[in-house]
Amino acid sequence: MTADLTTDVLVVGAGPAGSMTAKWAAKHGAKVLMIEKRQEIGSPVRCGEGMSKAWLSDVGITPGRWINLEVEGARIYSPSEKVFEINEKHAGNEVGYVVERDEFDKQLAIDAANAGVDVVLKTAATSVLKENGRVVGVKAKRFGEPFEIRATVTIAADGFESQVGRWAGISTNIAMRDMDTCLQYRMTNVDCDVRYCDFFLGKVAPGGYVWVFPKGEGLANVGIGVQVSQVKAMADARNYLDRWIEHHPGYAKGKKIDMVGGGVSISAPLKQTVGDGIMLVGDAARMIDPLTGGGIANGCIAGKICGEVAAEAVHAGTPTKEFFQKYEVGWRAVLEEKLYRNWLAKEKLVQLSDETFDKVIDALQGVRLEKLSVHNILKAVNEKYPEVTKEFEAFL
């Protein structure tokens, strides 16, 4: 028998959002337990490993050996492979560092542990405990043994496939058009440029893109996301990616040494991410940027707020939905507008023809944008192809 446990704050899932939440709750004086169903934090990696860097210091993450390499910027390829180059500072939340994601997740868990968080591996939540409608912990299994964890505040940081939030009665359902199905190979002996993260748009990846994130010495993560609503046949993600590689000699000659897959939400923000006794954070709360598919920065930024509010609720003895509005309002103030705007942009982009993509990228050739924004891009496109920008009037 595994003994039942009691804690102030229970964090389910030791990814970046979970570790950040746990760390900041502990730093604010709460007793925190973080459970992880896997036997190793951060592994297997399910990520393209691209990350922006401006936000890291804001949430207390210091550079470490998890940095694989630094890139100068992003290159966006149109279907006819015209290229638009963007400096790293303007390129959105997947460009800046290429990271060793398993090392990154471990570092954040170490930071949490050093702040006083107890970490328990090989432990999966199997349902939530509820009393008078309030979540008061979870039923869990550790090494296959069932036991209970009682907590004043429960945090669902259990990733894209989150079930804790749904068990608690918070709707996290997403439509097929709001999810990309993703597959990625780590390839060696490929001709990629270590100065750039590359993105290939259009019919090569309907409703998503093909990415190439360099890992140095001819190694790269070569992956694809395809909008689920645009999938026509079984294994389309793999088929599209294989086809893309086949048509690019610099990659076709490479060798695959690793394969990962996963789901990425590309949805508008959830209406609600808190309930009595519970808060959702990171991919579980559908905080992924719907335009880039990047989720780490948003998960960590929200995680810090979530941890602080969790600790406050413990001290005040008020783990209520009303009290957790502080988190709801807090993360939305920082992230919601951009998430919503990028979701609208995504909704529009997925409808564009290859021809239009080509025109947009072509119009940007040689243009130096002061600040990269949808508005500025459209202004540049408007000068050369006014008919294209008509489709985007809402953004001008």
Next chain:
Amino acid sequence: MPSKKHLHIESSGQLCIYCGACVGICPLNCIYLDETRITFDEKVCTRCEVCVKACPVGAIEIG
């Protein structure tokens, strides 16, 4: 009541890569990922086929 179609999740590892894409999109929350095992609740599943499309490697079949 008409009998349901057969849904098969190939989760022995020949196709499945345990990525959880099907788990996350299942509108009825009836697919479970337990490290290297995926199961679904036969009774709850309505054969909506969303998971079939979400699977990046074609490990879920219906018919």
